Amino acid sequence: MTRIQVLGSGCTRCNVLYQHAEQAAKELGLDYEIEKVTDITTIMGYGVMTTPALVVDGEIKLTGQVPSAEQLKAVLS
Amino acid sequence: MSGAPAIAGGPKPSPRAFLPVLGALVAWFALYGVLQPAATWLSRDLLRLEPETPLGNAVEFFAYEAPKVLMLLTLVVFGVGVVRSFFAPERTRAILAGRAESVGNVMAAGLGVVTPFCSCSAVPLFIGFLTAGIPLGVTFSFLISAPMVNEVALALLFALFGWRVAALYLGTGLAIAIVAGWVIGRLKLERHVEPWVYEMPVGGSGPASGALTWNERIQHGLEAVKDVVGRVWLYVLAGIVVGAGIHGWVPENFMASIMGKGAWWSVPLAVLIGVPMYSNAAGIIPVVHALLEKGAALGTVLAFMMSVIALSLPEMILLRKVLKPALIATFIGVVAAGIIIVGYVFNWLI
Numbered sequence A: 001m002t003r004i005q006v007l008g009s010g011c012t013r014c015n016v017l018y019q020h021a022e023q024a025a026k027e028l029g030l031d032y033e034i035e036k037v038t039d040i041t042t043i044m045g046y047g048v049m050t051t052p053a054l055v056v057d058g059e060i061k062l063t064g065q066v067p068s069a070e071q072l073k074a075v076l077s
Numbered sequence B: 001m002s003g004a005p006a007i008a009g010g011p012k013p014s015p016r017a018f019l020p021v022l023g024a025l026v027a028w029f030a031l032y033g034v035l036q037p038a039a040t041w042l043s044r045d046l047l048r049l050e051p052e053t054p055l056g057n058a059v060e061f062f063a064y065e066a067p068k069v070l071m072l073l074t075l076v077v078f079g080v081g082v083v084r085s086f087f088a089p090e091r092t093r094a095i096l097a098g099r100a101e102s103v104g105n106v107m108a109a110g111l112g113v114v115t116p117f118c119s120c121s122a123v124p125l126f127i128g129f130l131t132a133g134i135p136l137g138v139t140f141s142f143l144i145s146a147p148m149v150n151e152v153a154l155a156l157l158f159a160l161f162g163w164r165v166a167a168l169y170l171g172t173g174l175a176i177a178i179v180a181g182w183v184i185g186r187l188k189l190e191r192h193v194e195p196w197v198y199e200m201p202v203g204g205s206g207p208a209s210g211a212l213t214w215n216e217r218i219q220h221g222l223e224a225v226k227d228v229v230g231r232v233w234l235y236v237l238a239g240i241v242v243g244a245g246i247h248g249w250v251p252e253n254f255m256a257s258i259m260g261k262g263a264w265w266s267v268p269l270a271v272l273i274g275v276p277m278y279s280n281a282a283g284i285i286p287v288v289h290a291l292l293e294k295g296a297a298l299g300t301v302l303a304f305m306m307s308v309i310a311l312s313l314p315e316m317i318l319l320r321k322v323l324k325p326a327l328i329a330t331f332i333g334v335v336a337a338g339i340i341i342v343g344y345v346f347n348w349l350i
Helices: A012-028 A040-045 A069-076 B015-033 B035-046 B054-084 B089-096 B103-114 B119-131 B136-148 B151-161 B163-186 B195-199 B214-249 B266-274 B281-293 B298-310 B313-319 B325-349
Strands: A002-007 A032-037 A053-056 A059-063
Touching: A002 A012, A012 A032, A012 A069, A040 B119, A053 A069, B015 B035, B015 B054, B015 B214, B035 B054, B054 B103, B054 B151, B054 B214, B089 B103, B089 B119, B089 B136, B103 B136, B103 B163, B119 B136, B119 B195, B119 B313, B136 B163, B136 B298, B151 B163, B151 B214, B151 B281, B163 B298, B163 B325, B214 B281, B266 B298, B266 B325, B281 B298, B298 B325, B313 B325
Parallel strands: A002 A032
Antiparallel strands: A002 A053, A053 A059
């Protein structure tokens, strides 16, 4: 099970990253769960200062970027 | 772009990475050189509009300004995108942590220009800076400079007003950020930060970041163009359409009585109107350019622009999460005062 988290307090870019990440996970056929993390305490807990950020299985993969679903496949697999 | 310390560039650049960039630059300059004759040809020969009529003036103005502004915007955004690949916020924070005030204010304002910033990350950034021990005033210098001195504003000012005004804007924007942050630091307002901010456990070291290759940095620049130009081009065009209309139909010196030098109240009024307005630099600058042509004073116009860009209501609402109202009010007051002074100084100097 791959655990995908999108950190960010609900800005448009965060929503786009969420959609792209979900699309990439689906197309890869991953067994995944995805969630949005909007709570500032949790976001700061990862030491992230630029949102949106992508966390996969507890590891920060990207901050402040919104890559395409295609590019995200490389990050997720 | 600022006096920020130079940073090692990672792996040695391979010449191959620069070839496409060089080719694109040559094409850019070749195209840029023929914009004016092309606009004249389009308006006078193709559309058969009389020059010096309102419609002829407006069409020629648009046909020249629209591609010119978009081209300059693309070039500047690309350049800034590459520069910013050197300055992650984590790196900026590491540079600022442990600096004394004053020096810290100056560095924070400078770094605000080159560090990637989006007002939607203002809150995590604010917390990240404070919990790393960066003084409140220094943090504010960064938060004022980052949105105000942005690449879109600089590119458009350069395109429409020339390098002098762009440089003045950069200089005064930095000055306001430095002084306003310093004043906020001196006022000892730490108790007006929501107390939980200081108690927040900040974990991790943030994302691991290896040195980027030049290819990746160029990629960063291209992504910035796609993101920023993709977001603002429509506003720019809308602004230029309104500007072209003003250019063609509004009589000379029409604005002189309202926004000219003679009207002392115009500067504070311009700032006051600017605060609740949330527009990006992209839409506002072409309009401002046209107003200036009709007799508005440069200081008044710059004050209006700075107020629109630097004091945006949505950002205040976001910052309310971490700042008590008294501190937000001080923030707005100090920055607005700085902008008003800049407006008067320009009207007086130029």
